[in-house]
Amino acid sequence: VALSANGPVTLWGRDVGWGRINPRLPGVALPEAVRTGADLRAAAAAADTILLALPAQLLAGFLADHAALLDGKRLVSTAKGIDLTRLTGASALLGEACPSAAVAVLTGPSFAADIARGLPTALTLACARPDAGLALQHALSTPVLRLYRTTDVTGAELGGALKNVIAIAAGVVIGAGLGDSARAAIITRGFAEMTRLAVRLGARPETLAGLSGLGDLTLTCTSPQSRNFRFGRALGAAEDFDAATTVEGAATARAVAALSGRLGEDMPVAAMVARLADGGVSVEKAVEKLMSRPLKEE
Numbered sequence: 001v002a003l004s005a006n007g008p009v010t011l012w013g014r015d016v017g018w019g020r021i022n023p024r025l026p027g028v029a030l031p032e033a034v035r036t037g038a039d040l041r042a043a044a045a046a047a048d049t050i051l052l053a054l055p056a057q058l059l060a061g062f063l064a065d066h067a068a069l070l071d072g073k074r075l076v077s078t079a080k081g082i083d084l085t086r087l088t089g090a091s092a093l094l095g096e097a098c099p100s101a102a103v104a105v106l107t108g109p110s111f112a113a114d115i116a117r118g119l120p121t122a123l124t125l126a127c128a129r130p131d132a133g134l135a136l137q138h139a140l141s142t143p144v145l146r147l148y149r150t151t152d153v154t155g156a157e158l159g160g161a162l163k164n165v166i167a168i169a170a171g172v173v174i175g176a177g178l179g180d181s182a183r184a185a186i187i188t189r190g191f192a193e194m195t196r197l198a199v200r201l202g203a204r205p206e207t208l209a210g211l212s213g214l215g216d217l218t219l220t221c222t223s224p225q226s227r228n229f230r231f232g233r234a235l236g237a238a239e240d241f242d243a244a245t246t247v248e249g250a251a252t253a254r255a256v257a258a259l260s261g262r263l264g265e266d267m268p269v270a271a272m273v274a275r276l277a278d279g280g281v282s283v284e285k286a287v288e289k290l291m292s293r294p295l296k297e298e
């Protein structure tokens with residue numbers, strides 16, 4: 001919807017039979033410049049830039065089926081997670097499956113419903129190739145969608161993935177009635193964890209402090225529009241949660257636990273989210289464990 005401000009857009013999906021209004025975006029009709037129902041092969045062949053809006057845990061499966069159609073294109077992933085099997089982000093999966101493609105990630109604080117309504121939004125466009133990054137920044141920015149550019153793909157991608165884990169923790173805090181002060185603590189200590197792991201994996205710290213890290217962390221930890229926050233809130237309140245809803249932070253917390261073990265990095269909040277999401281610890285015990293860790297310098 002947003003990108004059609006810049007020219008024709010083809011929307012491909014397995015389930016676009018809903019016509020011009022997606023029931024998941026009520027009140028937003030697709031502009032005329034958006035064409036749906038296309039054959040993927042023909043749509044991919046005609047495109048030079050392709051946005052892939054797939055959850056992180058499903059991207060590898062999609063690429064196994066369709067990578068040949070995508071190679072050589074400018075590929076932009078919106079996924080915010082770490083693949084649990086390979087312990088990598090979307091850019092590595094895309095780079096491996098499509099070696100001749102220019103790979104980028106589009107990330108930052110942005111609810112689909114806000115963007116579709118044309119509300120002003122600022123995002124990070126990360127691409128290791130400066131020329132392709134500059135071209136994408138200009139091709140994908142609109143009067144209400146402002147893209148900032150970086151070559152730090154690792155930092156941008158990890159910020160977007162790790163904020164979902166911390167958002168679950170923030171939701172747990174609110175759902176369990178632990179208060180706004182505790183939420184501020186979990187956001188801040190969570191941000192320290194995010195930065196530590198990302199820098200260890202090659203990210204620049206300033207990327208984590210930008211839209212893709214701190215910006216998206218702030219949004220996701222404070223808004224009930226966030227699925228990750230709502231999932232955590234349900235966990236904290238011992239309420240049911242719709243298992244069909246995509247909650248990237250749950251699988252990513254498990255991936256972070258595996259990565260932190262491999263790297264010897266202490267990630268106490270992420271480790272606790274992984275255990276909470278798996279039902280391996282009660283909220284009371286998780287809080288007690290986090291609060292009784294040895295006292296240390298900030």
Ligand SMILES: NC(=O)c1ccc[n+]([C@@H]2O[C@H](COP(=O)([O-])OP(=O)(O)OC[C@H]3O[C@@H](n4cnc5c(N)ncnc54)[C@H](O)[C@@H]3O)[C@@H](O)[C@H]2O)c1
Nearest residue numbers: 014053054055056058062078079080110111112113246248
């Ligand atoms: N929804 C948002 O507001 C938002 C905002 C920014 C980033 N993101 C990120 O974008 C990614 C996708 O999010 P979403 O909200 O669209 O997820 P979603 O799970 O709600 O939708 C994903 C869509 O992908 C389809 N899909 C899954 N596997 C497929 C396959 N093999 N072939 C074709 N289609 C397939 C599903 O049918 C579904 O329609 C996530 O990583 C998310 O964190 C989402």
Ligand SMILES: O=P(O)(O)OC[C@H](O)CO
Nearest residue numbers: 108109110111226227228
């Ligand atoms: O609904 P969430 O928690 O997946 O968050 C959506 C976007 O990542 C917010 O930037």
